[in-house]
Amino acid sequence: MTFGILGSGSWGTALAKILTDNGQTIHWWNRSATAIEYIQSRHHNPQYLSSAHFDINKLKLSADPADIINNSDCIIIAIPSAYAADALCALDKNCFKGKKVISAIKGMLPEKNLLLNDYLKQEFDVNLEDYFAVLGPCHAEEVAAEKLSYLTFSGINEQATREIAAYFNTPYLNTVENNDIYGVQFAAILKNIYAVGAGMAHGLDYGDNFLSVLIANSADEMAIFLRKAGIQNIQVGSIEHHHTIKQSLQTTNYAASVYLGDLLVTCYSLHSRNRSFGNMIGKGYTVKAAQLEMSMVAEGYNASKCMHIINQNILAEMPIAETIYQILWEQRSVEEGFKAIEQTLV
Numbered sequence: 001m002t003f004g005i006l007g008s009g010s011w012g013t014a015l016a017k018i019l020t021d022n023g024q025t026i027h028w029w030n031r032s033a034t035a036i037e038y039i040q041s042r043h044h045n046p047q048y049l050s051s052a053h054f055d056i057n058k059l060k061l062s063a064d065p066a067d068i069i070n071n072s073d074c075i076i077i078a079i080p081s082a083y084a085a086d087a088l089c090a091l092d093k094n095c096f097k098g099k100k101v102i103s104a105i106k107g108m109l110p111e112k113n114l115l116l117n118d119y120l121k122q123e124f125d126v127n128l129e130d131y132f133a134v135l136g137p138c139h140a141e142e143v144a145a146e147k148l149s150y151l152t153f154s155g156i157n158e159q160a161t162r163e164i165a166a167y168f169n170t171p172y173l174n175t176v177e178n179n180d181i182y183g184v185q186f187a188a189i190l191k192n193i194y195a196v197g198a199g200m201a202h203g204l205d206y207g208d209n210f211l212s213v214l215i216a217n218s219a220d221e222m223a224i225f226l227r228k229a230g231i232q233n234i235q236v237g238s239i240e241h242h243h244t245i246k247q248s249l250q251t252t253n254y255a256a257s258v259y260l261g262d263l264l265v266t267c268y269s270l271h272s273r274n275r276s277f278g279n280m281i282g283k284g285y286t287v288k289a290a291q292l293e294m295s296m297v298a299e300g301y302n303a304s305k306c307m308h309i310i311n312q313n314i315l316a317e318m319p320i321a322e323t324i325y326q327i328l329w330e331q332r333s334v335e336e337g338f339k340a341i342e343q344t345l346v
Contacts, residue, residue, distance in 0.1 A: 001167065004072030005029065006065055006087065010048040010296065011104055012078035014140035017049070018168050020058040027060045029068040031087075036061045049144040066091055074100040074164065076134070077116065080297040081107030084116065088123070096124045102153075102164065103133045106188040107299035108306040115185050129157050132164060133181060135188050137262040138173075139271040146172040152258035153177050154184045176257065183231040184258050187222060190321065191263040192300035193307060194218035195274035197324045197341075198267035200334055202275070203282020214320070215267050217345045219260055221318050225307075228316040274300040281327065282334055304328050319344040 003019055004027040005012050012028075019026050030036050038046045039061060043053050062068055065087065069075055075096065079087050084105060103116045112119055117133075120126035132155035142149055151168055155161035156179050165175040178184065194215065201211055266272045277298035280290040287301070304325040311318055323341050326332035 001164075002027070002071065002073045003076060003167070004068040004074070005076045005078060006068060007076075007078030007080075007104070008032075008035065008045060008048070009078065009080065010140040012076075013045045013049045013052060014138075014143040015076055015078060015104060015134075015168075016059075017052045017054070017143060018170060018173060020054055021170055022167060023058075024167060025058045025060065027062065027068045027071045029062055029065045031063055033063050036063060049140060052144040066095060069095050069099065072099070074102060076102045076104050078104035081105050081109055081116075081299060082297060082302055085109050085112060085119065091124075093124055096120065096126050096130075100130050100132065100160065100164070101126055103131070103185070106135065106192060107303050108189055110302040110306055113306050113309055115182070117181065117185075128181065129160075131155065131181070132161055133185055133188075134168075135184050135258050135262060137257055137265040139265065139269060141271045143173065148172055148174070150174050150176060150257050150261070152184060152256075154181045154258075155179065156181055178256075178258070180231065182229075183226055186226060186229065186231070187259045188262060189299075189303045189307060190218075190222045190225065191266050192274045192298075193304045193321050193324055194222070194263060194300075195266040195272050196278035196281070196298065196300035196304065196328070197320060199272075199275035199278025199280075200282040200324070200327070201278075201338065203279040203284075204334065204338055206338070211267075213345050214341070215264065218267075218320055219263055221316075221320050222259070222263065225311070225314060225316040225318060225321075228314045274298045277301065287328055300324075301328055 003024060005016055006029045008030040016026055016028055035046055040056060043056050044050050105116050108115060109119050117128060117131045132153060135152045138149040138151050151173060153161050153165040153175060158179055161177045165177050168175050198211060198215060201214055266274060273296045277290050277294060280293060307321055308325040320341055323337045327334050327337045
């Protein structure tokens, strides 16, 4: 299987490293011809994960996304959600025909208010059977440092999901598979919102005791939304028993790494851009000032508005996510908002 990657930020670079470390030759899109020349001459990405060095013989670089898609069997889309529609809209409507598509996007397309699979179905007629999602908990910086990490691959075609995941197994990365394609994507979106909230709490000088309660309540709030949305695999402590440990780990469960683990690492890690963004808001930065200060996109910002809109139909009780939305989009005071959150926590 030949892989193509659309996106050359930190996560796209990390995925490129994993595949090339496994001996795969990949087709890799970078919109900047200057960056392509730099990678070809210096063997690392000039802007993201510069410590990750590449065997240049395993990279087929192009500034044309259509070229990447045409030459690949499996396309990984690792473009920040805010820019994904703009990057894809000019492509031929049949370009993904006969291809498998992997989403490495941890957000919703904000202008469309759609998950990537729904956008690809609407615009390119990509069937859900040919769509997969790759999720954490896995920070790109730790992949670059080859610290043991876990990736979850989700798809309704279980055999194809297993086959794709096998290409990403390395000594520093383990893979888990499930078929909960909507659940894992919504969980990834929500955890980014809650990580912004965790950063706000840190910026407001709340301590670890409060933060632990905030995150525990955020996990519960996530489960409430997923249940109301019709997603069933979210029971804490309920894993079916199988003949092997590996099979048990592969059973979809709310407490598994892709749900609770990804929430925890995004809320606590210093690598988390959502936590960093929220921390600045808590310290008194305006949203605009915080965005200008950061060199990378904090997915939780747009996600908070998307989930606010979606929840108008789902009607889940989500006081934490709703308050974060109000702080980011409706100019609610962060101090006043967290005073209100305090009263909802149990």
